[in-house]
Amino acid sequence: MLAHGIKFGKTVGIISPAGCDDAEIINKKISDFRNLGFNVKVGAHVFDKYGYLAGEDKVRAYDLMNMFIDDEVDAIVCFRGGYGSARMLPYLDLGVIKRHPKIFCGYSDITLILNYLYKKLGLITFHGPMVKSDFSDLTTRDSFFNAVMDRSCNYKIDLNSFDSVQVHNTKNISGKLVGGNLSIICSSLGTPFEIDTKDKILFLEDVNEKIYSIDRMLTQLNLANKLKYCKGFILGNFTPNENDMKEHNFTLNELIAQKILPLRKPTIVNLPFGHEHQNITLPVGGSVKIDFEAGLITPVKEFVL
């Protein structure tokens, strides 16, 4: 299920389902976001603070539900990640969301919501920048616009335009995308919010984690059979922890060679999505084709629905 894309001038609902922020920053970033060309409606509790959370669990869920229900709101973009989605999810009413499908965008901690809404409702959600994000990078901005502003989701990702990208086991595949932040995906394992990766193309990114911690998480995903049945992998930004450059360590590439490549699935490494400056938008639940000869990731028909 793909909700109607939005247009410039339409209303974006802004919520904070996870971490809180200071009012000055929130106001500044909402103003910047409005300047992208959207009208905005700000959730009642976006300015709340409860520890590191933007209000208590139930009020963050209340804001999210209200944005889906509100007919004046055409799409929902989260203000920021941080932590807290897992505490809020048990309070969502999925039936109500199903009757009001909308574009929903975020990443990092929001990974949990993206994949849960897709898994339970079939709603295609968007792993992409948030209101607090920096939209100054043109690739980031165009990718976001292309993904959320057109019902046909008519964007393509040209792998050749990114110098950093590496490819392995280059057999062309089609499949639905799921994924997001590796830590968050691992923190969903064993819970009702666990990601379903079977027959999917799994994309993963993380930031500021130590190499052994990335190893531990990939090992957990593997032991939980979350890698074995994927169609392929797309790995994004994995900015290592800067205090983790000591002598006895694997490099990220060594880790990928140990944990991902032996699975013999088509794999793209270093696609710029996630916590770095450049963060291209990926549709969770969207069907894509990866053509390695052409170096393209493109939406396929069922994605357009």
Add this chain to the structure above:
Amino acid sequence: MLAHGIKFGKTVGIISPAGCDDAEIINKKISDFRNLGFNVKVGAHVFDKYGYLAGEDKVRAYDLMNMFIDDEVDAIVCFRGGYGSARMLPYLDLGVIKRHPKIFCGYSDITLILNYLYKKLGLITFHGPMVKSDFSDLTTRDSFFNAVMDRSCNYKIDLNSFDSVQVHNTKNISGKLVGGNLSIICSSLGTPFEIDTKDKILFLEDVNEKIYSIDRMLTQLNLANKLKYCKGFILGNFTPNENDMKEHNFTLNELIAQKILPLRKPTIVNLPFGHEHQNITLPVGGSVKIDFEAGLITPVKEFVL
């Protein structure tokens, strides 16, 4: 199943199922450990280095298996934790271990092995100091000796002897202990090495984690129904991350009040086990009685077997 306890002069097998270390440190710490009164036998790959691991996964498993098989070895104590048990566990032969039950001790990353051997074989294992640990604290040392050196496991923990200990929902209970390092327990969820906490008394500790990360892990355990069916909780050392003292934060006590106490189970907080100087030994799979009036944790009959 409780293996025979050891005596001074008996042989302790030393292995490194997880992280590596420098030869100088290993030699020094093995010498110190020998001075506690034990003969030692050092695993063939304890000095190996493969990234942060003490050798490749299969050779670490080989060392562990060999120590169980070797009739000259009376008990097994891990050299250190770090990371790596999860990578090694798939290579163990449980049938062989079952035919050669032995005292097995460690903590931190070793949590995974302790709980897995208990869950699959019923073998009581020991969450306690390792060869690299500091045994200068008398409580640490005595607790270790009492736990591993007597088939009757004839030790008791006097809660009143620790100023830091707090108790909640003080209803006396009996049950089998499981648990250990919170991060490691969460990293087992969804895998074949997942901890079984049903009807158990769950003990947890962690070190150098940010408060939001402890929140996330307790939330995951709760959503995975790993807290709901416990008989009670024992929380140990939770030394917070020192860079995590910023403005918007919960305290550890606030987190316990939010995530643990509402479950209305008997709960002991701040028992000194885990990564700090004082680390008392707890038997994974051992049956204990918690008597809040007397302020005592004592083994019960089935534990002695």
